[in-house]
Amino acid sequence: MITGATARDIRFPTSQGLHGSDAMTPDPDYSAAYVTLTADDGLEGHGFTFTEGRGNELCVAAIEALAPRVQGLDLDEVRADPGEIFRRVTGDPQLRWLGPEKGVIHLATAAVVNAVWDMWARAEGKPLWRLVADFTPEQFVKAVPFQYLTDAIDPGSARELLEERDAGKDERRAEMERDGFPAYTTSAGWLGYTEEEIRRLAREAVAEGWNDVKMKVGGPPDEDARRAQIIREEIGMERRLMMDANQVWDVPEAIEKTLALREFEPYWMEEPTSPDDALGHAAIAEAIAPIKVATGEHCMNRVLFKQLMQANAIGVCQVDACRLGGVNEVLAVLLLAAHFGVPVCPHSGGVGLCELTQHLSIVDYICVGASLDGRLLEYVDHLHEHFTDPVRMRGGHYLAPEQPGYSAQIKAESLDEFEFPGGAAWRS
Amino acid sequence: MITGATARDIRFPTSQGLHGSDAMTPDPDYSAAYVTLTADDGLEGHGFTFTEGRGNELCVAAIEALAPRVQGLDLDEVRADPGEIFRRVTGDPQLRWLGPEKGVIHLATAAVVNAVWDMWARAEGKPLWRLVADFTPEQFVKAVPFQYLTDAIDPGSARELLEERDAGKDERRAEMERDGFPAYTTSAGWLGYTEEEIRRLAREAVAEGWNDVKMKVGGPPDEDARRAQIIREEIGMERRLMMDANQVWDVPEAIEKTLALREFEPYWMEEPTSPDDALGHAAIAEAIAPIKVATGEHCMNRVLFKQLMQANAIGVCQVDACRLGGVNEVLAVLLLAAHFGVPVCPHSGGVGLCELTQHLSIVDYICVGASLDGRLLEYVDHLHEHFTDPVRMRGGHYLAPEQPGYSAQIKAESLDEFEFPGGAAWRS
Numbered sequence A, B: 001m002i003t004g005a006t007a008r009d010i011r012f013p014t015s016q017g018l019h020g021s022d023a024m025t026p027d028p029d030y031s032a033a034y035v036t037l038t039a040d041d042g043l044e045g046h047g048f049t050f051t052e053g054r055g056n057e058l059c060v061a062a063i064e065a066l067a068p069r070v071q072g073l074d075l076d077e078v079r080a081d082p083g084e085i086f087r088r089v090t091g092d093p094q095l096r097w098l099g100p101e102k103g104v105i106h107l108a109t110a111a112v113v114n115a116v117w118d119m120w121a122r123a124e125g126k127p128l129w130r131l132v133a134d135f136t137p138e139q140f141v142k143a144v145p146f147q148y149l150t151d152a153i154d155p156g157s158a159r160e161l162l163e164e165r166d167a168g169k170d171e172r173r174a175e176m177e178r179d180g181f182p183a184y185t186t187s188a189g190w191l192g193y194t195e196e197e198i199r200r201l202a203r204e205a206v207a208e209g210w211n212d213v214k215m216k217v218g219g220p221p222d223e224d225a226r227r228a229q230i231i232r233e234e235i236g237m238e239r240r241l242m243m244d245a246n247q248v249w250d251v252p253e254a255i256e257k258t259l260a261l262r263e264f265e266p267y268w269m270e271e272p273t274s275p276d277d278a279l280g281h282a283a284i285a286e287a288i289a290p291i292k293v294a295t296g297e298h299c300m301n302r303v304l305f306k307q308l309m310q311a312n313a314i315g316v317c318q319v320d321a322c323r324l325g326g327v328n329e330v331l332a333v334l335l336l337a338a339h340f341g342v343p344v345c346p347h348s349g350g351v352g353l354c355e356l357t358q359h360l361s362i363v364d365y366i367c368v369g370a371s372l373d374g375r376l377l378e379y380v381d382h383l384h385e386h387f388t389d390p391v392r393m394r395g396g397h398y399l400a401p402e403q404p405g406y407s408a409q410i411k412a413e414s415l416d417e418f419e420f421p422g423g424a425a426w427r428s
Helices: A056-070 A075-080 A083-090 A103-124 A128-133 A137-143 A155-164 A169-179 A195-207 A221-235 A251-260 A278-288 A302-310 A327-340 A353-368 A412-418 B056-070 B075-080 B083-090 B104-124 B128-133 B137-143 B155-164 B169-179 B195-207 B221-235 B251-260 B278-288 B302-310 B327-340 B353-368 B412-418
Strands: A002-011 A031-039 A044-051 A181-189 A212-216 A240-244 A266-270 A292-295 A377-379 B002-011 B031-039 B044-051 B181-189 B212-216 B240-244 B266-270 B292-295 B377-379
Touching: A002 A056, A002 A103, A002 A412, A031 A056, A031 A103, A044 A056, A044 A103, A056 A083, A056 A103, A056 B056, A056 B104, A075 A083, A075 A103, A083 A103, A083 A137, A083 A327, A103 A128, A103 A327, A103 B056, A103 B104, A128 A169, A128 A327, A128 A353, A137 A155, A137 A327, A155 A327, A155 A353, A169 A353, A181 A240, A181 A353, A195 A212, A195 A221, A212 A221, A221 A240, A221 A251, A251 A266, A251 A278, A278 A292, A278 A302, A278 B278, A278 B302, A302 A327, A302 B278, A327 A353, A353 A377, B002 B056, B002 B104, B002 B412, B031 B056, B031 B104, B044 B056, B044 B104, B056 B083, B056 B104, B075 B083, B075 B104, B083 B104, B083 B137, B083 B327, B104 B128, B104 B327, B128 B169, B128 B327, B128 B353, B137 B155, B137 B327, B155 B327, B155 B353, B169 B353, B181 B240, B181 B353, B195 B212, B195 B221, B212 B221, B221 B240, B221 B251, B251 B266, B251 B278, B278 B292, B278 B302, B302 B327, B327 B353, B353 B377
Parallel strands: A181 A212, A181 A377, A212 A240, A240 A266, A266 A292, B181 B212, B181 B377, B212 B240, B240 B266, B266 B292
Antiparallel strands: A002 A031, A031 A044, B002 B031, B031 B044
16 A cells, blocks of 8 residues: 655756757756655555656656545555556646646656556556556556547547457567567757767768668758768768757748758658647648658647547657556546557656666557557657666567566765755765 | 746635645635736736646746746737747747647646737737727637648638628627626535535525526536536526536546436536547537536537547536637637537636636627627626736626726735735745
């Protein structure tokens, strides 16, 4: 039974190196609003939500408002109905006004929900992906919040889909344990880097064996083209180049600017406009085909993903592990994506997102999407050293996690050093 | 020049009387995250965002994160470009991650933005509606954040629309100063009331001269029908009866349940499903016509309103004064509504929302929508006594405010009494 919760404000001063710079966020300090749940038997559950620095304190305060809602929750209740985790955390009608199911309160929901899943996976002695992969279709469906989705998918049709994908599950699991999940890299193309750095990093990416590289766009058009030219020179035309505009454009401009970059053959254009604009993405998708529209890292909840898919607005679903309300809501989006035939390529990077999304992509492959066609998991080589169970990469693949839990735990010494504002990293 | 800001957590224990109870929120404590800005010349600006109790502290903390962004802002800068208010408050790239433009950070944006407008209107010695009504079309357009809207309306087309509506502006202003703005009442039909209370309140509403009454639905179908029956018995079929489901239904259920209430001739069905679901509202609107779909109090930003209108999903735009990012973003939605021909009937009630929305409806009538056809402003008779410039009602109309400012100021003694958790109202 869960008996305690502590929340901490952890910030890494990444803005000093312009890591993570893009058209909307020139200087993020990658941060985690971090929660540790404790149970009466000594078990712990770790979870966090990712932010870009200022405002992380709001997510910590929201965790403090939500954590009492899982006090007294017993893992046997969770085993009987994993949907109870999401219902508990989101079920306060007064707190609902603050969203509903979006923004600070939903980011904090992710931290608390994920911490309960982490505790549950530890209790079972399994990595989270394995806990979920071992669900029967019936158990899986119980974990999913179907509210507001039933015009697209309901428990009955979801169960049919999962039963259909049951064939080959063991083989896909063995494949994941052997080869891991394919990744692409974003480390080469941040906006804040110089042309020389971009060329060097693109060259290194090729040397390291990456077949898929992402760059940031949304600066002055001639600079975007110049940077794309440099990267294409290094990676050739046979590798995939993804582009990410980080929401800087209005709909007409997104179409115009994407078409102007056509000669560099972008595989997808990510976040071409406001993440909230399902109809705008649909208009862009129609105009820029065969270039795909990708979005998700700012997509607030399952209702928005439903609409993006109903409107044929996205060719790539970049679900985020902490923007949505934790594992339960991510499972809902995996089902929607499979139902609509949209490949899932989770948003990753930041701090700790890679640690979480590797579990989600593996679950998607084994249980839901059941294909690797067009599936790639973002990889950014930052801050993994602070985790007790960090990602392990081999040949451009994420190796399947083996330790029990959701890989969400930050080392105790890192928590102390980077706690804001009192930690050593911030006092100096 | 703005030199100081204080934020306070103000909560009214309304849950004790089941005022405001609906299908999603059985027991709200109407609350305000309240900000007072001060200028070096002694001028003050008051603003707040409305919440339902728990979590109000998150909005207070978000105000504290945002208020430093207007420190040093001079009213002459605002006069030269009123869009600067919105850009300043929303322009922190790290804080943007927490929305963007939604949830806690956007609720707090409303408080700070509205406080600057309140200060500006006080400086001009005008009620806010008059400050805006006196704008030239050029000044009006400068105040509006067009980002992400230009596929529907851009500064050029907005200016044309405003210039076209310039004819008759003086007459409409005189009409507002003489007659005020027409209202409807929600005080009769809360879910928590007994059938006897509902009958008595509906009878009183008729006796008081109300022609339009709203009730809450979304409970068990036979109870909804029973309550509608009672209200129709009291108000007759010639008055308008609006219904509000407060998001309890999925899309197929919303259609079924609304059609089951058809015999009571609802004028609109409000919040039939998730506020985020533009496509879902479009499907409902098509299925339940000629009953109109109304939504807005939970609509997070102008991008969602744009889609609701592009998709013909709403017949009534219930913009909220504090859910959107303050006056600037509301003006954007008024323009969208006029462009798409959707009547604006702002969400109101709560604490202080009536005080704000009366200004917005009057601005809409004088400058933008320029019609009273299908326009009604919600009125709820709660908590007005705590304001220094409370609404004044006459014959089912809001009288045009006359005091300088945005009518947002809560009395000093009320702030002290209802401050949470230290005020006298909470200590007992």
